[in-house]
Amino acid sequence: xxxxxxNPRYLITVxxxxxxxxxxxxxxxxxxxxYRQDPGLGLRQIYYSMNVEVTDxxxxxxxxxxxxxxxxxxxxxxxxxxxNQTSLYFCASSKxxxxxxxxxHFGNGTRLTVT
Amino acid sequence: xxxxxxxxGPLSVPEGAIASLNCTYSDRGSQSFFWxxxxxxxxxxxxxxxxxxxxxxxxRFTAQLNKxxxxxxxxxxxxxxxxxxxxxCAATPLLNAGNNRKLIWGLGTSLAVNP
Numbered sequence: 001x002x003x004x005x006x007n008p009r010y011l012i013t014v015x016x017x018x019x020x021x022x023x024x025x026x027x028x029x030x031x032x033x034x035y036r037q038d039p040g041l042g043l044r045q046i047y048y049s050m051n052v053e054v055t056d057x058x059x060x061x062x063x064x065x066x067x068x069x070x071x072x073x074x075x076x077x078x079x080x081x082x083x084n085q086t087s088l089y090f091c092a093s094s095k096x097x098x099x100x101x102x103x104x105h106f107g108n109g110t111r112l113t114v115t
Numbered sequence: 116x117x118x119x120x121x122x123x124g125p126l127s128v129p130e131g132a133i134a135s136l137n138c139t140y141s142d143r144g145s146q147s148f149f150w151x152x153x154x155x156x157x158x159x160x161x162x163x164x165x166x167x168x169x170x171x172x173x174x175r176f177t178a179q180l181n182k183x184x185x186x187x188x189x190x191x192x193x194x195x196x197x198x199x200x201x202x203x204c205a206a207t208p209l210l211n212a213g214n215n216r217k218l219i220w221g222l223g224t225s226l227a228v229n230p
Contacts, residue, residue: 042222043159043203058217090158103149104218106158 002027006091006107013081014115021076021110023091031094032074033058033104034066036087043090049074081114088112117142119206121221129229134191136224138204141185145219147207148180148187152200153223159203163189194228201225 004025013019025032033048035058045058049068063085065077074093078085089110095102118141128134136150147166151159163178165171165187171178177190187206191198201223208219 040222043220045217048217088156103161103164104159106160109156109158111156 004093004105004107006110010111012113016080019078023074024072025093029093030096033092034076035090038087083114086114117208117219119204119219119221121204121224124225125227127227128194132194134194136189136202138187140206142208145206145208149205150189151203154200196228196230199228
């Protein structure tokens, strides 16, 4: 089954404790992206990757890191989480990063709480 | 600032009625438009995509695009309680830095279908 898999689904952590949220897609998609979703603010892009070893900042990259060493994986790293990073996170992928109209496929989301 | 605007709702319709969801966008060069459905706490799910002026029908859903008026809508016929969700409108601008396939998202319209 074609899918984007995120783990964990729920995560509660404390300020400053490094964490990684994993994302994997099995559709051989070139483009992958991370979003956070907050009430009243909608979906905001954190980082994106056009292909392997190619990553760039989105709208809200501060406090986050990503890597794209393999085509299928795009982990999101919070080196020193803070309470303002409490949010619902989504990984998404599409066939291409160029304008070919291919839709975004979303993972199931990770609800992160930082205390 | 490129924007996609939606009425936040809630839009309440009786079961069996037609639900009409509207979206306007500011970037006249936008090429592609998408409607996603999102249940509370779940990931966005693609419902419809539309690229050309006019109507596009898929089952109970019809997307309408009017590029001259910078307006896109989603009609849901024979609304069901299971259609109760938030509907997100998204647009792809003509040009993005680095070819980032960065969708511009609306904040969504909450739809409630009453039995």
